[in-house]
Amino acid sequence: MSCSSSLQTGLGGLLLVLLLSGCGDGSASQSYEQRIMQARVQRDMQMREKESVLPPNRRADFRGLDYYGVDSTYRFVTPLQRLEQPDTMMLAENTGRIRAQVRIGRVTIPLPSGNKTLTVFRGASDDPRGRFWIPFADETNGNGTYEAGRYVDLAQAPNDSVVVDFNRAYNPTCAYNPEFACPLPPDGNRIDAPIPVGEKTPKFGQSASS
Structure with missing residues (x-):
């Protein structure tokens, strides 16, 4: 995957930052985007920790954080x-x-x-x-x-x-x-317009054990 690949939403997109961290053309816009993505990875990891705010009965169904693209x-x-x-x-x-x-x-x-x-x-x-x-x-x-x-x-x-x-x-x-x-x-x-950036609705699925 090249460094110019676009960032995707969802956990797969969040993990892209691990690849991007080795790519660096020094552009300010890419640096800003990478900082946002790194913060998202960190938040996703915190949500998966045992002490996170997720109740124990929902933790197995958590499908990761979902985001709009960075703008x-x-x-x-x-x-x-x-x-x-x-x-x-x-x-x-x-x-x-x-x-x-x-x-x-x-x-x-x-x-x-x-x-x-x-x-x-x-x-x-x-x-x-x-x-x-x-x-x-x-x-x-x-x-x-x-x-x-x-x-x-x-x-x-x-x-x-x-x-x-x-x-x-x-x-x-x-x-x-x-x-x-x-x-x-x-x-x-209350803003009478869409703000199509940032965190989206949480995603929960059905665990295999249920």
Whole structure:
């Protein structure tokens, strides 16, 4: 397989990065794509670990993570419009309960469908979502992606800007284990357009032993 071969979605595509790691033409776009693929391989491996969020009765049926292809046009560096003081916002959860989340500001994303302003939250210090994160919904939900929406973590950038990379969008934990309580995207973070990048709906099959 040549280094110019296109990356595929699914576990087979994820493992392609092991071959690509030995190919290097130094192009920035390929380097970015490889970093995304490496992160996906790592997440897939974590999901397969004995201590993963997958319940034991579903682990044998797990068929690996599935993703859209990498598209760098869905990576944005944008100013963080901070609130003067972080406040709390009550978000509904998949359990039917509500939970307070720390709201720190907003970002405006120049999507192909037009600008969209999204609310940014701050995770707790021990929260695996990281320091800044956005829960969002879009028109792929229930038709390719998890029906309740997805999350994306933000990376810090110079001049109080942040990187919002939807190629790194991932499913909430409750997509894999319904016993977990997951905040749902607020109405203001619903995008009236598809975001065809990032993690897709989880794949589960039927184990041979069942």
